Amino acid sequence: MKLNKIITFSGIGLHSGKKTFVSIIPKKNGSGISFIRNGIETSAIAKNVTNTHMATTIGSGKGSISTIEHFMAACSLCKITDIQVSVSSEEFPIMDGSAIEFVKMFLDNCDDEDEPTRPQLKLKLLKKVSIKTESSSISAIPSDKAIFITKNKVRYIGVVRSLVCLDTSQSLERILSSRTFGFFEDFEHLKSKGLAQGASLKNVLVLDGSGRLKNPFGYRNHEELANHKLLDMIGDFALLGFPRFEAAISSINGGHSLNNQLARKILSDKSNYQIINSNS
Numbered sequence: 001m002k003l004n005k006i007i008t009f010s011g012i013g014l015h016s017g018k019k020t021f022v023s024i025i026p027k028k029n030g031s032g033i034s035f036i037r038n039g040i041e042t043s044a045i046a047k048n049v050t051n052t053h054m055a056t057t058i059g060s061g062k063g064s065i066s067t068i069e070h071f072m073a074a075c076s077l078c079k080i081t082d083i084q085v086s087v088s089s090e091e092f093p094i095m096d097g098s099a100i101e102f103v104k105m106f107l108d109n110c111d112d113e114d115e116p117t118r119p120q121l122k123l124k125l126l127k128k129v130s131i132k133t134e135s136s137s138i139s140a141i142p143s144d145k146a147i148f149i150t151k152n153k154v155r156y157i158g159v160v161r162s163l164v165c166l167d168t169s170q171s172l173e174r175i176l177s178s179r180t181f182g183f184f185e186d187f188e189h190l191k192s193k194g195l196a197q198g199a200s201l202k203n204v205l206v207l208d209g210s211g212r213l214k215n216p217f218g219y220r221n222h223e224e225l226a227n228h229k230l231l232d233m234i235g236d237f238a239l240l241g242f243p244r245f246e247a248a249i250s251s252i253n254g255g256h257s258l259n260n261q262l263a264r265k266i267l268s269d270k271s272n273y274q275i276i277n278s279n280s
């Protein structure tokens, strides 16, 4: 998709609670995605991630912007490649906790057809790259499709799992509409640390000490918790810098930190991958 005009919107940050104004400006082919705050521009690539605690933060100092992962997932799913995203505050708007509002904005403001001459660069993984810690692991293996698999142990719920192939469209809507989640018992503690200031039942799935959902309208889909973990993975791996890629990425008890470490590890060695033009 190619954005055909400037999009502006605003919303509150999940952790900061501050209202943030965003302008998305179309750029010429090959520009990539960048964020700009206080005049400091940061390319949306894995090495520019500066914090992965509770959210993915890009850029540093007065140019840093947190919680970009759901927006990046929307860019990836809509194959938006060349935009400058101007943000007024330190945190990207959380909207409803998923990526669906961003996707709707793109669909309303994009040309459907890609220009036939526009190169469609794709990162093709050539060998297995993985990271393991004591309690978690993530690995990427070569594949002819873009696949994400997640398995996470969630407090009070147990193991949740899901998978998605980005090349087939049928399951994408359940992924992009899946909301972030948290625990009611953590709320006061997070607030005392200056986090979750903008959190409410309108933008977070909140679980109680029995694993019951406090949100009045329930889940949007059967595996919303696992599907949100997939959404986070899609957003974090959009920071590979290519809208399309060929790899199967599988995570066990992972999160933003492990996602970012693996994306950096893939990009750190050119023998791990090949860039191909899928139009040619």
Ligand SMILES: [Zn+2]
Binding pocket: 069, 070, 180, 228, 231, 232
């Ligand atoms: Zn998330």
